[in-house]
Amino acid sequence: MRLSAVQAITPRLKPGKILDALGAMQNSLTRTAQRIAAYILHDPASVTQFSIAELSSETQTGEATIIRFCRMLGYKGFQDFKMDLAIEVATRDSSNDALLDADVQDEDDMQVIGAKLQATINNVMSETLNLLSAEALEQVVVQLRQADKVCLFGVGTSGITAEDAKAKLMRIGLRVDAATNNHFMYMQAALMKPGDVAIGISHSGISAETVKALKLAREAGATTVALTHNMGSHITQCADVVLINGNRQGELQGDSIGTKIAQLFVLDLIYALLVKFDPKVAQSIKRKTANAVNSGE
Structure with a gap:
């Protein structure tokens, strides 16, 4: 069975x-x-x-x-x-769990609600570090450094995360794009080739659009990466590398702050590791892109 x-x-x-x-x-x-x-x-x-x-x-x-x-x-x-x-x-430390599991009460003031949100953020980052495989993360960083092109796929709030990662990775010289519309996702994925890297972001792991895009990218020969909370979900079936993020959250947060922080934390970690490989080159490229943006203002 x-x-x-x-x-x-x-x-x-x-x-x-x-x-x-x-x-x-x-x-x-x-x-x-x-x-x-x-x-x-x-x-x-x-x-x-x-x-x-x-x-x-x-x-x-x-x-x-x-x-x-x-x-x-x-x-x-x-x-x-x-x-x-x-x-x-x-x-384990149960002090944060008590805050995390508690809903906002009528008598809660800003300080108490702020403490509950802080506990959520602390816990979701700790959980993400607990669930992340160092070997998988290192493999993703190596693939990104060697990639001809990087495509990020996501819909809804995961699409916003994809756009954020695009801006950050472009700043250090990666040829990167993000697609959050299903038609653009499918076209981008179908045009990928060996040497490219596709990153699908889906917290649930069952977003049909993102799963299809990652599957198309894999069929086109690209290396595929899934960022999800759900081990064994659909998106992991079409990924060469799987990164698991945390999701420890109470009724207070719904799917918003915990999910968002977890995804951004993993992508910021990837960014930091990319910079660490060659900080002088990363700083030089970042200065060049910053000057380009500032010169237009």
């Missing part, structure tokens, strides 16, 4: 990464596995005290299903998983 489209994670998740990884893969799990993941995310401390029979009863799933769920995460079984989860629960 397959639990999900997410492949087994090996080696096993380290304490400190378990809950973030479960949150990122949750939408790619089957309904049965989602119940297990949702229960663990909702009350991880209780799960560390449960026997497998108790978790089976609470989630209305079979014990064998729970064992398969744990093995999907790279563990030998439930006891193995529970031990690392207990370490994570014991060492």
Whole structure:
């Protein structure tokens, strides 16, 4: 029985990464596995005290299903998983979680609401660093440095992120464009070639337009990169490299600030690593582009 489209994670998740990884893969799990993941995310401390029979009863799933769920995460079984989860629960900082999970109340003033938003930003960046693969990020940077052309694809708020990244990468000399209209996305993608890099941005990973554009770019021979929160989602199926961003957010934020900060954080990290490779050249090109813009004002 397959639990999900997410492949087994090996080696096993380290304490400190378990809950973030479960949150990122949750939408790619089957309904049965989602119940297990949702229960663990909702009350991880209780799960560390449960026997497998108790978790089976609470989630209305079979014990064998729970064992398969744990093995999907790279563990030998439930006891193995529970031990690392207990370490994570014991060492995590719960102060920000309390702020994060709290909705805005009538009595909240600007300082309190500001603190809740700050907690969201801090948490989503920490979660993103937790979920990002250093090897994948390095691979993307190498590909971008060698690319003849870079295309960024995204719709809605992800399209705004794509435009922001375009401006930043152009400043340091990359031949880059961003497409946020589906027709332009498809045309750009179809005209790409080997040596080009296409980056598809979709927080959910199921944006039909962005998935199709990335698929077309891959078929044209370009190296494809997916930036998403959803492990095992449609967009990851047509990506050579997958970058996972965080999404820890409460009712306060909806899909706005947490999603936006997570995406911008990853792209700014890529930008910083590109500059780090050759800071003198990057500074020279950035000065040239800045002078060009300023001379027209």
